[in-house]
Each structure stands twice: as structure tokens, then as C-alpha cells.
Amino acid sequence: MTDKPRIPVTILTGFLGAGKTTLLNRILTAQHGKRVAVIENEFGEIGIDHELVVSTDEEIFEMNNGCICCTVRGDLIRILGKLVKRRDRFDRVIVETTGLADPGPVVQTFFMDDDMKENFVVDSVVTVVDAKHVLLHLDTSDDSDEAREQVAFADVLILNKCDLVGPADLEDLERRLRGINALAKIHRAIECDIDLNHVLEVGGFNLDHATEIDPHFLEPEDDHDHHHHHHHDEHVTSVGIEADGDCDGRKVNAWLTELVRTQGQDIFRMKGVFAIAGNPDRVIFQGVHMLIDAANGGPWGDRKRANRIVFIGRNLDRKALNDGFRACLV
């Protein structure tokens, strides 16, 4: 009956040993004045005594014949559904995933379950990356798919253990990560010593931020980074599209609908802004797999009417995406 503000949720991912627990302990001991509830995975090892740390087995509920886009985390629904009834509600939730977990169902839980949607709002996916060893995970290990997906889902990448890697290698690594995820903010850190505002106040799923796409990453691949261009056969990549002018709203709607219907399982994140013909306002959107959220982004004002979209996913066909969108232009 009361309109309580929704509680922000940070989803913390990263491989074992990357520094997730170090970051969690920093968050829980920092003097930020917030009551934080932590849902840690079954292997979690938060070292401090804290009332609202709950360990859980990651339990996936398949909701529609096993479609990845329709899976949610049953344990989160159960645990958070109970905790949210407490009068002294917490101010924030952090969900720590295991190193091998797919962040998709965690994110989707807060979009697909009505109770979760009513009470919580995903602030961001934060992925802690071990600068020294991440390439092993990305390139050679059996879990390379999971490692790439964790990078791909992130709003924030914390490049941890930077003291163990030389400056040139760090530059290369950042470039490599950018190739996978052009949207994430990258912060370098040692022992996860980082301004917590970069972790807790991100607004990665806030539509107001959907248009904060660095134009640099929308340039064609070969126009930048030519000094240190390495070829990696990434099947998880970012594809940026930028086009001036207006597009046909009905065509865009049909294109996106068909795109997520046919490729939603492989699209991890998408964000963008459209200039729709006849609409004086910007239309902004963001999505996860098959879930798309769109809103009015306010008047264009003095800005040039243009469309900008970024897809992050697996086996994305850059040309087909570009062609598909350009067919929507008027």
C-alpha cells in the first residue's frame, strides 16, 4: 500500500580468486552509512561478522522449456522475498555469484519476477577481473565461455591485481576487454581498493544512462587501436551502430522484436537511443537477452538527431545487425 523506494541490487561476478570477497569485505566495512545485505554463493568466505550475509546454493528455475532467457534464480526470489518483509529493510543488496555462474538468470530475476521487480532494481553488474590471470580464462581454459560472458554482462569491470602486470600488458588487456564489452567502465585496482561509488552507484540499468555510450567505440573496428591491433577470435563481442537521421518506429520495433526472438539467447546486453520519425523526444532502450525496456528520453533539444545502439553478445553478425538497422531508417 505504500510506495517504498526500490532497493538497488549490485550483481558481483568474477572468477574464483579474482578478488570478489576482498571487494565485498571493503564494501561491508566502509563507512558509507548504508545497510547492505549480501547474498553470497555457497563458496563465499566473507571474513567479517555481518548480520545480513546469507549463503545460498544457486538454484535456477527454468520457466519456459529451458529457454535461457526465461530462467530466474529461485533462491534469490525466496531469500529476498523474505528479507524484504523486515521492517528495518536494508538499503542495498549485493548478489555474489560463483565464478562459473551465468549472470543472465540473476539479472533476469529482477526483471521477470513481479515481486522482485516491485521491490528491487538492478543497479549494475560488476565483474572483478584478475589482471594477471584473466587471459588464461579468456583464451585457454575450459571455462572461457563463462569468463567472456561475465565480462560481456558487466557495467563495471574492476581490473584487479594491476600491480602484478606491466603497463603495456594492462593497456592490451583493457583493449581486449573493450573488444568484448564496449559499454563497461573499466577501473584499475590493487586489492580491490577502489572508490565504492564506482561500484555501488553505477545506474547501469537506468535508462537515463542508456545513451552514455562512448562514441569512440562506435567507430568501425579498424579505425582505432591500429598501433596495437591484436587479432583475437572473439565470439563474444560488442557491435556498435551509429546513424544520423530518423528511423521508422514501427520498423525498429519489428526489427528488435525479431532480433531478440531469434538471437535473444546470444545477446547479453544492449543499449541505445533512437530518433523516431515524428517523435520530438529521444527513445532510449536497454535490454538483457529477450527482455527490452524502453522509455522516453526527453527532448532532443539542440542535439543532432541520431541513433546509437550497442549490442554485446555471442556470435553477433556485425553486417547483418547494421543492415537490419539501416533498413529501418527513413
Added chain:
Amino acid sequence: MEIRSIAEIEASDHVLGLDWSHDGSLLAVTPASGDILLLDADGRCLASLPDHGISNSVATFHPKEARLATCGTDGKLRIYEPIRDHAPEKEISVGKGWLETLEWSPDGFHLATALGRRLIVLDANGDPAHEFAEHKSSISDLAWNPKNPREIAAVCDGGATMWRLGEGEPFARFDWGGASLLVEWSADGRWLATGDQTPSVHLYDFTRDYPLHIQGYETKVKALAFNSASRSLATGGGRLVTVWPCTGKRGPEGAIPKQLPGHDADCIALAWRRGCDILASGGADGMLILFEPASSARPRAQYDAGAEVAAIAWHPSAPRLAIGTGDGMVVVLEIPDLAK
């Protein structure tokens, strides 16, 4: 029909559950956090019992004696004889993890709880009696068969699994491919109903070994209640209360349910009065509504509780019921017309 408030008590938090003792002399109040309260039939607080850590889960009375069992997220289960003493007669550390459900068998010989995927049955003194094979995921609810106190159903991802005490394998399993969150067993033992993660209800007819799937709800179904004659199943799942007939060979199959409007927000608690067809419905709109679906779809009486009505418990004999709200109020209400 007039509804009179005869007592109001403030609990420490959102009221998760209410339970009257078998003779109606005591009412247990389970708030989300803080002390579990023990009230008398007029709503006077007799005792405060210790909480269960981050959150309490259940406080439930023995079906035939004044024994109370409580559990919560501290993994502990306590048994009290509240008439004699307000200190626990026994405290059992069941394990590391949350105990979210607790139910006495209908004959009072056993007490069932779940710790994650484990369904655990204790005897009435709290000593281990039976443990079954692990379930597919954490058990979210359980229900004893009112007709057979040796049969129990547990629900989780994968639907419902039915066990018999002393047997190593389930005697029935209803896996519909998704997760069930709530379970109720009809008093005649014929029907088992589950409220699911998807906005649906699954209903199993044991007499025909036949599953039914009921869809079309606006939201997840958070409340299920069979009436004491097992003739009707009331379900939430949106603003309308939907009542399904459970009589005849086919029960609800092909039947048109009664839909009861009245709430402006989701129905979240349902309870039939024993021995008659009065249905109490609690809503997120703060309204308690009494229906008599057999005669009319229109509300017979309403009471504005001011905050979501999260729990309802009818007194076993007197014309009164208790409600608990999301802001921690417990109100004992009297309905004089029901005494006639």
C-alpha cells in the same frame, strides 16, 4: 454482516503468520523479525518468545495439544508448552541454513520441516524420525495429507513430491517442468494444489491420478485454501479471488470458476471458516473481505486494516478471526452474525 475489532496488538514487524491453538485459547503471532508473540483469545499478550535470527518463519500449534513449535533462519526449531512455561521445552539445531516451513502431522505425532533440499520429519518431542532423499532444489513448502498422517508432500523446482513415512522412495511425483512454491492438500485427501512460480496452479486428483493445470492468473498465486468440506478451492493470483469447484468426477476440469471481485490490489491471504462456506480474503490493498461464494460473488463484509492483510486465522470455534498486517498490527475481529 458486521465486523467488530475487539483487540489490536502491535507486533515488531510484518506479520508472516498467525495460528490458533486447537482449543482457541491461544494465538501465536509470527512477525518477520523480533519476538514471536503469544496472545490469549481476546488478543492480550501473554508472552514474547525469542526470535530466530535474521527472520522468523513459522510458529504453529500442535493439532490436539497446547504445544507450539517455532523455526526460522537460524536453522533452529523450538518446541514450547506455553501453558506451563514460556521457555522452550526443547531447542533443536537442525542444521546450517534456513528453516522456512514447519507443519505438525494431522495426528500430532510428527513435525516436518525442510532445510534446503532436505525434508526432515521429527517426532512430537523433536527427535529425528525420518529423512528423505534430497529434493531437486530447496523445498519452499510442505503439506501433510489430512486423511493420512503418514503422507506428506513437498514442493520445489520440479513440482510436488509425495512421501510416505518409512519409505525410501516417493509414492508419487508431479513434475510439471517448473517450480512450485505453495502447496495445500484438501481435507478429504483427494486434491493437492500448488501455487507456482509462473502465474498458475497445478491441481492433482489422487483418485484419478490425474493432473490439472489452471492458468490465466494476473500474478503468481500467493494464496490457496480448500474449504473444510474439500468442495472448493479458493485461489489468489491477482485482484480477483477465484473459487474452483472440487466436486464430482472431474472437479474443476471444464468448470467455470466463481470470481470474486472486491480487492483493489492483489489477494495475498485466504482462509475458509471451518464448517461453513465463509471465505476471508486479505489483500495488498489493506482490506479484509468476507465472501460467501455459494450464495453471492459480492463481499458480505469488509474491514479496512490500513496495511496489507498478510495473514488470516479463523478461531476454531468462536465467531472471530485474527488478521496480521504488513505494518505489524494484529487485530482480533468478531463477526456476531456467525454466532447465530
